[in-house]
Amino acid sequence: MPNNDGVMIGLEIHTQLTALKSKLFCSCSSDYRGSAPNTFTCPTCLGLPGAMPVINKKAIEFATRLALALKCDINERFFFFRKNYYYPDLPRGFQITMYNKAGGKAFADGGIVPIRIKDKVKEIKLNRIHLEEDPGRLVHEGSISKSPYTRVDYNRSGTTLIEIVSEPDMSSPEEAREFLKQLLAIIQYTGICDTNLEGAFRVDANISVKGYERSEVKNINSIKEVESALAYEEKRQKLAIKEGRELIQETRHWDGQKTIGLRNKEFEADYKYFPEQDLVPIEIDKSYIEKVEKELPEMPKERKERYQKKYQLSEFDSEVLVLDKTIADFFEEGIKSEKTFGPQEYKLYCNWLMNDISGWLNDNNKRINETNLKPKQVVELIRSIKEGKITGKIAKTFVGEMMKGTAISEIIKKSGKEAISDITVLEDICKQVIEENPKIVEDCRKKPKAKQGLVGKVMAKTKGQADPKITREILDKLLKELGIN
Ligand code: ZN
Ligand code: MN
Numbered sequence: 001m002p003n004n005d006g007v008m009i010g011l012e013i014h015t016q017l018t019a020l021k022s023k024l025f026c027s028c029s030s031d032y033r034g035s036a037p038n039t040f041t042c043p044t045c046l047g048l049p050g051a052m053p054v055i056n057k058k059a060i061e062f063a064t065r066l067a068l069a070l071k072c073d074i075n076e077r078f079f080f081f082r083k084n085y086y087y088p089d090l091p092r093g094f095q096i097t098m099y100n101k102a103g104g105k106a107f108a109d110g111g112i113v114p115i116r117i118k119d120k121v122k123e124i125k126l127n128r129i130h131l132e133e134d135p136g137r138l139v140h141e142g143s144i145s146k147s148p149y150t151r152v153d154y155n156r157s158g159t160t161l162i163e164i165v166s167e168p169d170m171s172s173p174e175e176a177r178e179f180l181k182q183l184l185a186i187i188q189y190t191g192i193c194d195t196n197l198e199g200a201f202r203v204d205a206n207i208s209v210k211g212y213e214r215s216e217v218k219n220i221n222s223i224k225e226v227e228s229a230l231a232y233e234e235k236r237q238k239l240a241i242k243e244g245r246e247l248i249q250e251t252r253h254w255d256g257q258k259t260i261g262l263r264n265k266e267f268e269a270d271y272k273y274f275p276e277q278d279l280v281p282i283e284i285d286k287s288y289i290e291k292v293e294k295e296l297p298e299m300p301k302e303r304k305e306r307y308q309k310k311y312q313l314s315e316f317d318s319e320v321l322v323l324d325k326t327i328a329d330f331f332e333e334g335i336k337s338e339k340t341f342g343p344q345e346y347k348l349y350c351n352w353l354m355n356d357i358s359g360w361l362n363d364n365n366k367r368i369n370e371t372n373l374k375p376k377q378v379v380e381l382i383r384s385i386k387e388g389k390i391t392g393k394i395a396k397t398f399v400g401e402m403m404k405g406t407a408i409s410e411i412i413k414k415s416g417k418e419a420i421s422d423i424t425v426l427e428d429i430c431k432q433v434i435e436e437n438p439k440i441v442e443d444c445r446k447k448p449k450a451k452q453g454l455v456g457k458v459m460a461k462t463k464g465q466a467d468p469k470i471t472r473e474i475l476d477k478l479l480k481e482l483g484i485n
Contacts, residue, residue: 006210007234009176010168011226014161015187015201016134017062018194023158024133025053025096025279032155033197037139045158047092052278059160060284062192063107063131064292066162069190069299072108072129077283079104080276088152089136097132097163099273106130107162113186114301115178116319124179125167134159137199143255156199162192168206173230176205180223181323185300188325196367207233209241213249218262220254229254303328311335312343317350326369327353334375341379348382356399364403372405380408388421388467393459421467423474426458429466430474433457434482444484451475 023030026044043051067074081104082094100106111126136157140147164183170176180203184195195201203226208214215237217229233252236259240247252259298306300322307318322328331353335341341349357378361368381402384390390398394417401411412418420426433454434441440457443450454475458466479485 005171007171008168008208008210008214009170009173009230010206011164011166011170011176011179012204012206013164013166013180013183013201014134014203015164015193015195016197016199017059017160017162017192018197018200019192020056020058020062020160022056024056024059024131024160025158026051028158030159032159035155037151037153037155040155041157046154047090047157053096053276055279055282056160059131060282061292062160062190063129063162064284064289065190065296066187066192067108067111067129068289068293068296069186070108070111070113070126070129070164072111072126074108074284074289075105076285077105077281078107079281080279081273082276083132084272084274085270087135088150089138089154089157091136091154091157095133095135096276096279098130100128100130101268102273104273104275111164113166113179113183115175115182117175117178122169122175124169124175127165127167129162129164132161132163133157134161168208173227173234176230177223177227180226182300184223185323185325189297189299189303191297205230205233207237208247209234209237212237212241213247215247215250215252215259217252217254217259225254225256228256229259232257233259300325311346311350313346313350317347317354320354321350326367327358330368330375334379337376338379341382345382345386348385349378352378352381356396357403360399360403371403373403374405377402377405377408384408384412388419388470390417390419391464391466391468393464394419417463417465419467420462420465421470423470426466426470427474427478429458429461430454430471430478433461434475434478441479441482441484444479448485451479 018030020030022028023045026042028040028042028045032040044053064074078098080096081099083097083099084094086093098104098106100109106128107130109128111129113124113126114121115124134156136152136154139151139153141149166179170179184201187193188195193200199221201221203220205217205220205226206214207217207230215233217233220226220229237247248264250264251262253262303322304315304318307313307321308315313321321331331349335346335349357368357373361371381395381398385392385395390412394415398408398411398415402408437454437457440450440453443453455468455471458471458475459468
């Protein structure tokens with residue numbers, strides 16, 4: 001990526017710790033999705049007078065896990081702050097969060113997320129990560145600007161967020177996309193958040209052209225939308241500069257097509273941060289961190305390296321395969337039960353997952369564990385291709401049926417498309433093809449590549465059911481008899 005056009009992008013990601021059973025400061029369940037509004041609340045998360053917050057121990061463990069996975073420096077002593085502002089989704093009038101100024105500290109500082117851009121690895125630095133509570137949710141009818149009313153649902157109020165703040169290290173919307181892909185993979189692997197759940201992560205994207213004011217596009221909840229919003233903003237800012245218009249520091253909203261100015265950016269002093277007196281300072285020591293580190297699950301990078309070594313997949317294949325943990329789990333589940341598989345079959349399995357199956361999942365907007373596809377079916381599919389029961393080409397037409405969970409043998413039977421591998425049958429067809437295509441046969445005398453044309457004719461005659469390997473062998477033999485090598 002050209003780094004010289006002076007675009008600077010920094011991201012702030014709010015990720016919800018969806019694997020926590022209870023909220024950050026009370027015992028309400030944080031598994032509120034799909035429940036009736038305002039049924040997962042208590043005096044603490046409703047901000048009623050006199051209600052006292054108590055820290056969720058597991059949230060500290062999860063934050064430690066993420067900090068370790070992102071290679072941040074964990075601050076061993078910290079306390080919470082009140083960030084004061086008024087908004088209907090924030091019943092107390094302040095958010096309990098962390099602050100790295102005024103004597104305060106973030107949960108952890110620094111950190112690194114490596115990304116790959118055009119075969120080069122670039123390390124995107126993080127500034128910090130911190131814990132805070134999520135506000136409630138405002139519900140509108142249709143779009144926020146046209147809705148006749150606003151309703152408030154406090155079920156989300158007080159659930160746990162980790163805010164991840166990057167340095168402005170990214171220099172294009174593509175880099176921002178790659179960064180988010182890798183970051184979300186790491187989060188998914190730590191087991192603290194199911195990033196596929198609605199609203200489980202929200203991104204604020206800061207972008208500026210060097211030497212000019214920046215804008216912040218708030219609250220975008222998909223990687224694709226972040227990339228589009230940034231591409232739009234880059235164009236808008238560069239055009240303004242070219243036309244000599246002034247850029248101001250501001251907050252903007254992405255509506256799916258364009259960004260719209262919302263308000264001048266508020267500054268930190270506007271929030272009047274001060275220490276949260278109802279919570280004691282928290283200390284975590286080295287032995288605690290070591291204990292969490294020991295239990296840290298395998299991360300995408302380690303898994304990728306393991307796949308290269310154990311299954312002899314290329315670096316590219318393993319990198320793409322491990323990016324989505326559910327896909328990588330599916331891969332491993334399938335091949336571990338199959339003793340006869342070797343590197344060739346692993347590669348085939350990987351290709352099927354990355355191409356045909358992922359393609360189907362994208363088209364149908366589903367995740368692999370939301371379908372009836374079982375790892376064993378893909379094993380059976382690959383075995384059927386290897387054993388010549390079906391051709392790879394015909395197997396591709398089975399995907400839709402496979403996703404319903406139908407056994408491969410049954411699909412083959414129903415389709416009537418078993419591969420033709422009977423030598424006498426194939427030899428008859430090959431003889432016919434040679435007779436019918438004297439011109440291609442003549443071409444074969446000059447260039448051996450022309451043989452492929454005959455294979456194609458056999459395939460056409462058998463509607464793709466001829467076993468390509470046996471067909472080639474028979475054609476070679478027959479042509480040899482005609483004096484063609
Ligand atoms: Zn509560
Ligand atoms: Mn925040």
